[in-house]
Amino acid sequence: MTWHEELTKQGYRISGPRRRIMELLSDTRTPLTPALIHKHLALEGKPLSLASVYRALDLLAELNLLCQVYFSDGTLGYMAHTGGHHHHVLCRRCNRSMEFGGHEDLDELTERVQAETGYVINEHLLQFYGLCPSCAALRQELA
Amino acid sequence: MTWHEELTKQGYRISGPRRRIMELLSDTRTPLTPALIHKHLALEGKPLSLASVYRALDLLAELNLLCQVYFSDGTLGYMAHTGGHHHHVLCRRCNRSMEFGGHEDLDELTERVQAETGYVINEHLLQFYGLCPSCAALRQELA
DNA sequence: GTAATATTGAGAAACTTTCTCAATAAGGAA
DNA sequence: TTCCTTATTGAGAAAGTTTCTCAATATTAC
Ligand SMILES: [Mn+2]
Ligand SMILES: [Mn+2]
Ligand SMILES: [Zn+2]
Ligand SMILES: [Zn+2]
Numbered sequence: 001m002t003w004h005e006e007l008t009k010q011g012y013r014i015s016g017p018r019r020r021i022m023e024l025l026s027d028t029r030t031p032l033t034p035a036l037i038h039k040h041l042a043l044e045g046k047p048l049s050l051a052s053v054y055r056a057l058d059l060l061a062e063l064n065l066l067c068q069v070y071f072s073d074g075t076l077g078y079m080a081h082t083g084g085h086h087h088h089v090l091c092r093r094c095n096r097s098m099e100f101g102g103h104e105d106l107d108e109l110t111e112r113v114q115a116e117t118g119y120v121i122n123e124h125l126l127q128f129y130g131l132c133p134s135c136a137a138l139r140q141e142l143a
Numbered sequence: 144m145t146w147h148e149e150l151t152k153q154g155y156r157i158s159g160p161r162r163r164i165m166e167l168l169s170d171t172r173t174p175l176t177p178a179l180i181h182k183h184l185a186l187e188g189k190p191l192s193l194a195s196v197y198r199a200l201d202l203l204a205e206l207n208l209l210c211q212v213y214f215s216d217g218t219l220g221y222m223a224h225t226g227g228h229h230h231h232v233l234c235r236r237c238n239r240s241m242e243f244g245g246h247e248d249l250d251e252l253t254e255r256v257q258a259e260t261g262y263v264i265n266e267h268l269l270q271f272y273g274l275c276p277s278c279a280a281l282r283q284e285l286a
Numbered sequence: 287g288t289a290a291t292a293t294t295g296a297g298a299a300a301c302t303t304t305c306t307c308a309a310t311a312a313g314g315a316a
Numbered sequence: 317t318t319c320c321t322t323a324t325t326g327a328g329a330a331a332g333t334t335t336c337t338c339a340a341t342a343t344t345a346c
Contacts, residue, residue: 013343015293035333049295054334070268074211074219089262100256113243113271119232121273125213128256130264156312158324178302192326197303 003065010063017052018060020044022080030095031069031077031088069097072129091132102126146208153206160195161203163187165223173238174212174220174231212240215272234275245269 003022004014012018024040025032032040034053041048057078060066066078069088079088085102110121131139146165147157155161167183168175175183177196184191200221203209209221212231222231228245253264274282 011292013292015343017294050333051296051335052294055293068217070213072266076217089256089260089264091262098260098262100259105252105255109248110271112248113232114273116243117232117241118276119234119241119271119273120279121232121271123215123272125268125270125272127268128253128262128264129266129268130257130262133261136263151313154323156323158312160325193302194304194327195325198324 003060006063006065012059012063015056017048018056020048021053021056022060022065025066025078025080028079029097031071031079031090031097033075033077037078070125070127071095087126087128089128089130091135092129093131093135096132096135098132100128146203149206149208155202155206158199160191161199163191164196164199165203165208168209168221168223171222172240174214174222174233174240176218176220180221213270214238230269230271232271232273234278235272236274236278239275239278241275243271 001009007014007018020041021037024037034050034057037057038048038050038053041053057066061068061078065081067081067088069077069079069090071077072090072092079097082099086099087102088097088099090097106124106126110124113119114121144152150157150161163184164180167180177193177200180200181191181193181196184196200209204211204221208224210224210231212220212222212233214220215233215235222240225242229242230245231240231242233240249267249269253267256262257264
C-alpha cells in the first residue's frame with residue numbers, strides 16, 4: 001500500500017506539505033530534522049510553515065510512513081519508512097543511514113530481560129553507530 | 144572507583160551542584176530530565192541554577208558517571224551509572240527503569256549488520272519498553 | 287462547480303538549551 | 317588555618333525548538 005493510499009484509507013487528505021515531505025525524505029539517505037526539512041523545502045523555492053512540518057511529521061510517523069532515528073548526539077531525525085520491522089545504522093561522520101532487517105533477532109534477548117527483570121516488554125529501540133563504507137575508506141587513506 | 148575519585152582524577156572539582164545531582168540520581172529509580180532535576184533540587188530548599196544542571200549533566204555523562212536514557216516519547220533523562228556495559232528497560236506507565244547486562248549479546252547481530260551494510264560499527268543504542276511488575280499487576284486487576 | 291471541512295500559514299507563546307560574565311567556592315600551597 | 321589561583325556557579329539574556337491559535341486556503345465528496 002502506497003503512502004497515498006494509507007493516508008486516504010485513514011481519512012486524511014493528500015496535502016501539499018505532506019506530499020513534499022514524503023518526496024523529500026524518499027530522496028534523502030540521511031535522517032532529517034524538522035529544521036533541516038524546513039530549510040530544504042525553503043530552498044526549493046516554496047517555503048513551508050514550520051508548524052506544518054511538525055504537524056506532518058507527527059502524523060506520518062504515527063501512521064508508520066516515516067521512521068524516527070536518533071543521531072548520535074541525541075537529536076531526532078526522520079526517514080521514509082520502506083516497510084517491515086527494521087532498525088538503522090548511522091554513520092557518525094556523514095549521517096548516511098541504512099536499514100537492516102530486525103527480524104526476531106532480539107527475541108532471545110527480550111526473553112532473557114523479561115525473566116531477569118520481571119518487566120513485560122513490548123517494544124524496543126535499537127540503532128547502531130559507526131562509519132559508512134565511504135567514510136571508512138576515507139579514514140584509511142588518511143592513516 | 145567512586146565518582147569523587149573519578150572527578151578528581153580527571154582534574155575536576157567536587158562541587159555542590161555535582162554532588163547534589165549525583166546524590167539525587169543515585170536515590171531515584173526513574174530517569175530524570177534536566178527540568179525535573181532542577182525542580183527536585185529546588186524542593187529540597189536550595190535551588191540550583193538551571194544552567195548548572197545542564198553543565199553538570201553534560202560533564203557527568205561525558206565521564207560515564209551518568210547514563211542517558213530515552214523515554215518512549217523521545218525525551219532524554221539521566222540515571223546514575225552503576226558500572227559495566229548495560230542497557231535499560233523502562234516502564235511506560237511509571238517510568239521506573241532497570242538495568243540489564245549488555246554483555247556481548249549484540250555481538251552476533253553487530254557482525255551480521257556489518258557484513259550486510261559494510262559499515263564499521265562501534266557503538267549501539269538499545270532500550271526496551273514495557274510494563275514493570277507492579278504496573279503489570281495493577282493492569283491485571285483492572286482487567 | 288459547490289459545499290463541507292480538514293489543513294495550512296503566520297505569528298505568538300511556551301518550552302528547552304546555550305551563552306556571558308561577574309561573583310563564588312574548591313583545592314593546593316604556605 | 318589562611319591565602320592564592322582559577323575552576324565553577326548564578327542570573328539573566330539569548331538562541332533554539334516545539335506547540336498553539338485562528339482566519340484563510342485547499343482538498344474531497346457530491
Ligand atoms: Mn527489532
Ligand atoms: Mn550492549
Ligand atoms: Zn559516512
Ligand atoms: Zn511501572
